[in-house]
Amino acid sequence: MPRTVSDMATLALAATDSMLHFELAMACEVFVRDPSGLADPWYDLVVCGPGPVRIGRFWMEPDDGLDRLARADTVIVPAVEDVDAELPAGLVDAVRAAHEAGARMVSLCTGAFVLAAAGVLDGLRATTHWAHTEALAARYPRVRVDPDVLYVDNGTVLASAGKAAAIDLCLHLIRRDHGATVANAVARRLVVPPHRAGGQAQFVTTPVPARDDNPLGDLVPWVMERLDRPLTVEDLARRAKMSSRHLARHFRSVTGTTPLQWLSTQRVRRAQELLENTDDSIDTIAHLAGMGTAATLRRHFHRTLGVPPDVYRRTFRSASPPA
Structure with missing residues (x-):
């Protein structure tokens, strides 16, 4: 069935008895409203399931059936509770149908097993919670599993590691769709960091040190x-x-990247914010972001975001810059 215009802003969240409540509830919280008031239109969030479902210790009444996934613009599959248990056939079929209909597909944590079972991840790079990356790779050899990243963005297919990384990926989606200003507003409402790059390590064996002991804290x-x-x-x-x-060793253990790569990312982020919220010229923004010249800004900006600065500004320019 072809999608209608009204469906193009729909974000469908799959819900079945086999899922964990954190990722599902978190996605609802992130996408339920735009705290900045700048994004128009915002997402039309629809929870889809086979009927009343039990998520952890709670019962949920979905808004619509699983067949609704095939008429959504974006489909999010939260974490499944037991990756060794048989996946709900209706869920896998609905996810496959949504992918074939052209929806953007997103998995959070072990939701990657559902996307993999539906063939959505075939030939693509993906990730999941570090404790299950080996199982994902062994069970679905056509998936290029990366165990060392927070999330992966293949354009129309995205996957995150567990828990906090799922929040990172949801904020990344908002940043892609509505720009840095709106994503930062959502992050402030959630009281979480506004941006962690997808390539950052999952910190399996090296946790982030407390601020007092963190050599990068100051x-x-x-x-x-x-x-x-x-x-x-x-x-x-x-x-x-x-x-x-x-310094390079500390940066790698804390951020998963090098000092130079981290510094370049911060400069691009500063340029994003200035492009969205000021009328400054590209030359001025290049100076304020520490890139020196407009040519350098354009090169780094296009390499990081895939579009030139002027296109980004036209796409994400706020109606009225926030104070």
């Missing part, structure tokens, strides 16, 4: 106040009072 705000300056890795190492090699 360095990060110092850098963010000076993004308009031509900072180098050596400048960061000198501020942190360690060698460049030691």
Whole structure:
């Protein structure tokens, strides 16, 4: 059945008895409303299931049946409780139908097993909770499982690791659809970091250190106040009072990336915010984001986001810049 215009903004959330409540409830909370008031239209959230379902210790009455997934713009499949149990056939069939109908497909945590069973992840890079990546790879050899990332974005098929990484992916979707300003507003409402790159490690064996013990705790705000300056890795190492090699090791353990890559990401993020919320020229924004010239900004911006700065501005420009 072809999709109607009214369905193009629909975000369908699959719900069955086999799912965990955290990812499902979190997705509802993230997508239920736009706290910034800047996104128009916002998502039309529809919970779809085979009937009344038990999620953890709670009962839920879905808005519509699983066949509704095939008429949605985006379909989100939350985590399943037991990856070794047989997946609900109706769910797998509905997910496959939605994918064939052209919906953007998203899995949170072990929801990747549902997408894999439906053939959605065949030939694509994907991830899931670190405790289940080996099982996903063994059971579905056509899926390119990456166990060391928070989430993966293949364009129309996306997958996250567990729990907090699922929040990261949902915010990433909002950033893709509505821009950084709106995504940051949602993050503030949830009291979570506004952006963690998908390539960041899942921290399986190296947890994020507490702020008091974190050698980067004082360095990060110092850098963010000076993004308009031509900072180098050596400048960061000198501020942190360690060698460049030691700084690189700490950055890798805490952020999953190098100091230079992290600094480049922060500059692009600053440029995004300025493009959305100011009338500054590309040359001015390049200077304020620490990229020096408009040509450098365009190169890094296009490499990171896939579009030039002026296209991004036209797409995500706020109706009225927030105070």
